Amino acid sequence: EIVLTQSPTTTAASPGEQVTITCLARSSVYNMNWYQQKSGASPKLLIYSTSSLASGVPDRFSGSGSGTSYTLTINTMEAEDAATYYCQQWSSNPYTFGAGTKLELK
Amino acid sequence: EVKLVESGGGLVQPGTSLKLSCAASGFSFNHYWMGWVRQAPGKGLQWIGEINQDSSTINYSPSLKDKLTISRDNAQNTLYLQMSKLISEDTAIYYCTRAVPPFDYWGQGVMVTVSS
Numbered sequence: 001e002i003v004l005t006q007s008p009t010t011t012a013a014s015p016g017e018q019v020t021i022t023c024l025a026r027s028s029v030y031n032m033n034w035y036q037q038k039s040g041a042s043p044k045l046l047i048y049s050t051s052s053l054a055s056g057v058p059d060r061f062s063g064s065g066s067g068t069s070y071t072l073t074i075n076t077m078e079a080e081d082a083a084t085y086y087c088q089q090w091s092s093n094p095y096t097f098g099a100g101t102k103l104e105l106k
Numbered sequence: 107e108v109k110l111v112e113s114g115g116g117l118v119q120p121g122t123s124l125k126l127s128c129a130a131s132g133f134s135f136n137h138y139w140m141g142w143v144r145q146a147p148g149k150g151l152q153w154i155g156e157i158n159q160d161s162s163t164i165n166y167s168p169s170l171k172d173k174l175t176i177s178r179d180n181a182q183n184t185l186y187l188q189m190s191k192l193i194s195e196d197t198a199i200y201y202c203t204r205a206v207p208p209f210d211y212w213g214q215g216v217m218v219t220v221s222s
Contacts, residue, residue, distance in 0.1 A: 001168075033207075033208040033209075035151075035209070042201060042212040042213065042214055042215055043143075043151065043201070043212055045209060045210050045211075048207075048208045048210070049208075054210065086150065086151055088153075088208065088209075090207045090208060093165055093168070094153055094167040094168060094169070095153040095207075097150055097153065098150070099150045100150045100151075
């Protein structure tokens with residue numbers, strides 16, 4: 001099983017600040033997907049294939065990385081971005097998720 | 107509009123079985139892989155399994171495969187998840203997903219509580 005380790009576990013940002021979330025894979029993966037989950041809601045696809053924005057996702061979100069290290073960046077934090085973010089790999093069964101990064105508004 | 111609506115959850119006794127359904131609409135159901143993901147209360151997401159368009163390929167999480175059966179009815183645009191030998195650790199919200207990959211659409215989830 002490919003374990004995905006996200007950091008930080010929790011973070012807070014002020015409006016306009018840049019936010020970076022890292023996902024490290026124990027083994028190399030082909031690419032990474034990212035999901036956003038707001039409190040009480042279902043997860044929503046944010047970024048797929050490492051760097052492609054899902055439909056309707058604002059372009060302040062971006063993804064990058066390769067091999068075992070991937071990053072989700074929010075260029076300028078907005079209040080509506082407060083949520084938990086999960087990385088997920090599709091390279092190897094089981095298709096594991098990271099434990100999540102909770103992003104709060106400062 | 108893509109819609110995935112789960113049903114069949116509730117409170118169940120340990121050791122029993124349960125079958126969840128997911129009604130899909132707004133897209134050509136028989137063209138897509140479909141999957142299930144669960145989330146225990148206050149915890150992260152766990153992939154359960156997936157099924158391809160004609161049910162010829164079904165993949166399960168190795169840690170759960172002995173208690174799961176995923177199936178689909180393309181005529182009814184419905185995905186199913188049957189779980190057996192339920193234990194308290196199976197208590198979770200179960201989400202139906204369209205599995206392109208990635209999981210591009212999610213249902214609202216259905217709660218399953220395993221308790222005596």
